[in-house]
Amino acid sequence: MASRIRSLVCRECGTEIPVAPTHVCDLCFGPLDVRYDYAEVARRVSRESIDAGPASIWRYGDLLPVDLDDGVPPVTLGEGFTPLVHAPNLGAELGLRNLYLKNDTMNPTNSFKDRVVSVAVSWARRNGFSTIACASTGNLANAVAAYAARAGMPAFVFIPSNLEEAKVSTTAVFRPTMVRIDGNYDDVNRLCSELVDMVPWAFCNINVRPFYSEGSKTLTYETAEQLGWRLPDEIVIPIASGCQFVKHNKAARELIDLGLVTGDGARMPRLTGAQAAGCSPVATAFQRGETHIVPVKPDTIAKSIAIGNPSDGSYVVQIARATGGVVDSVTEEEILEGIELLARTEGIFTETAGGVTVAVLAKLARAGRWRGEETIAAYITGHGAKTAEVLAGRSTLEEPIAPTVRAFRDRFGERSQAAAAPRPGAGVSG
Secondary structure, three states: OOOOEEEEEEOOOOOEEOOOOOOEOOOOOOEEEEEEOHHHHHHHOOHHHHHOOOOOHHHHHHHOOOOOOOOOOOOOOOOOOOOEEEOHHHHHHHOOOEEEEEEHHHOOOOEOHHHHHHHHHHHHHHOOOOOEEEEOOOHHHHHHHHHHHHHOOOEEEEEEOOOOHHHHHHHHOOOOEEEEEOOOHHHHHHHHHHHOOOOOOEEOOOOOHHHHHHHHHHHHHHHHHHOOOOOOOEEEEEOOOOHHHHHHHHHHHHHHHOOOOOHHHHOOOEEEEEEEOOEOHHHHHHHHOOOOOOOOOOOOOOHHHOOOOOOOHHHHHHHHHHHOOOEEEEOHHHHHHHHHHHHHHHOOOEOHHHHHHHHHHHHHHHOOOOOOOOEEEEEEOEEHHHHHHHHOOOOOOOOOOOOOHHHHHHHHHHHHHHHHOOOOOOOOOO
């Protein structure tokens, strides 16, 4: 059977090179992407073939850079095919009748990173690597440690020394080698970029980045499938390196070009990016009308997206403009309010990155960006238990009451009566 995976191609100069563990063009230092033989992909893939696949990212295996024709299964923990939740309560507050939340908190290690790591580890194991490594702000470390354990491979994870304790403990439980760096993520990534030429390891987000990053596409594949094979009008995406933003653009184009989405659902969605004001180099460039990204020193509670020198930042700006999207940022207080707003309205607990996404969504909605009928999808990429410490002190408990009905009525009588009152429209069928 013919291979779907043709080569790697430079995003800047178009140079093609054979498939190999490398991520930078030797001629111009541009980033490398996987190039597929789309005629072969089209011969294999259909809505029916996808529907017959597993309830994981691997239902889209024909659109991923791992050759499964040898019958060897991918390294998987059941990642992907997470819920696409219609959000009527949040939508009512924001004036959005067709708001959807892609809830990737439901992945095996509770973030979207499981998608990219499953692809990276599967590719690395097939291509002779015995050790997996990464530079991480936390979620990637969680996923690399778990999937390496699943594959029976040693793992080295490099993290900033000030990482949230929950992310440290939920990584350490898988027993990787954890290397803490006295510095921020950009310092960690710089070290790993030097080590990649010195040790024979697969660094997920460095030398195997072209393959790893393709896993991000599955978020948009799933969103389209779960909407009945149509793309939303706009997608709101958190921005760290910008890598997943670029891949969602690629995924939408693939769905259209392959005829998997049709009719009104086959229009390119507007792609909108969300950053924390304390680390917003991409939003700053967008708002200034520039494409050049000026690096910043991160200073935000949203550590999982605190990348001051984002590798794909300029491409995010270009894609946002080309699709009619925007890139915006929100304050620390708005991030916390975004976490609480999502929890209060839809019962989903997200980490700080998700708080950024919801806060930007709310900011744009309140500014009148949408009329209200558009189909909007927001990507919620990590679980709130990972960053629960940021909420300390924002809620207070009342003093305890005696274990008696009288004490309950004295304290909570009015509130219990209000809670029992019928809501407007309750019990009405239509």
